[in-house]
Amino acid sequence: GAGVSQSPSNKVTEKGKDVELRCDPISGHTALYWYRQSLGQGLEFLIYFQGNSAPDKSGLPSDRFSAERTGGSVSTLTIQRTQQEDSAVYLCASSLGANDFNEQFFGPGTRLTVL
Amino acid sequence: GNSVTQMEGPVTLSEEAFLTINCTYTATGYPSLFWYVQYPGEGLQLLLKATKADDKGSNKGFEATYRKETTSFHLEKGSVQVSDSAVYFCALSGGGTSYGKLTFGQGTILTVHP
Numbered sequence: 001g002a003g004v005s006q007s008p009s010n011k012v013t014e015k016g017k018d019v020e021l022r023c024d025p026i027s028g029h030t031a032l033y034w035y036r037q038s039l040g041q042g043l044e045f046l047i048y049f050q051g052n053s054a055p056d057k058s059g060l061p062s063d064r065f066s067a068e069r070t071g072g073s074v075s076t077l078t079i080q081r082t083q084q085e086d087s088a089v090y091l092c093a094s095s096l097g098a099n100d101f102n103e104q105f106f107g108p109g110t111r112l113t114v115l
Numbered sequence: 116g117n118s119v120t121q122m123e124g125p126v127t128l129s130e131e132a133f134l135t136i137n138c139t140y141t142a143t144g145y146p147s148l149f150w151y152v153q154y155p156g157e158g159l160q161l162l163l164k165a166t167k168a169d170d171k172g173s174n175k176g177f178e179a180t181y182r183k184e185t186t187s188f189h190l191e192k193g194s195v196q197v198s199d200s201a202v203y204f205c206a207l208s209g210g211g212t213s214y215g216k217l218t219f220g221q222g223t224i225l226t227v228h229p
Contacts, residue, residue, distance in 0.1 A: 003158075004158075031214070031215060033215070033216060033217075035217070042219060042220075042221045042222060043204060043206075043217075043219035043222070044219070045216045045217065045218070048214060048215070048216050050214060056214060056216065059216070091158075091159065093159075095215060097215075098214040098215045099214065099215050100146065100147040100166070100208035100209065100215055101147055101164075101166050101208075101215075102215060103161045103164070104161070104215070104217065105160075106151075106158045106159040106160065107158060108157075108158045109158065
């Protein structure tokens, strides 16, 4: 079956512009996570969604970052007024449920470059 | 808070050499421990996991044992192949209210030469 898909695969934007990154999780997976991979910070958690519960936004680095998940499936990560330090690979992952045991399946990522 | 520390890389080995990548962690409660791997040009994928103390995770010839007394989860392989060249990440998912969110180590680049 299909894995986690993300779009676009690459995004180049100018400082100050808004960007939207999309994640399509594996069908039937109720938990969805966003992570960021950058040279300076490594892999870091951003936000997670589980079913209809309120998302855990504890990893979002600033209020310029937001995310939503519509209909318990597709998720969009929005970065407003992008800054150069936002340049990174943004990874989405999904799993059968939000617990400590389930394998997370990762998408190929969106490489964001802010000029 | 939770944290994971991996041995510094990069690691360069000859084919058939023995591999160890050290990983230690700090966490509250009883975390689950994972090794994820990122092959060149591919996405992150689970290599192995252990969910309680003394469990051994294994896959593709790799092994790691969950050692609570030393808070470690070292990755080992007896004979590496060129195809094992990749970036390896140790990670944990903490107990309590972590809801599966992963805390990663900084990653170790492994290069295996023929």
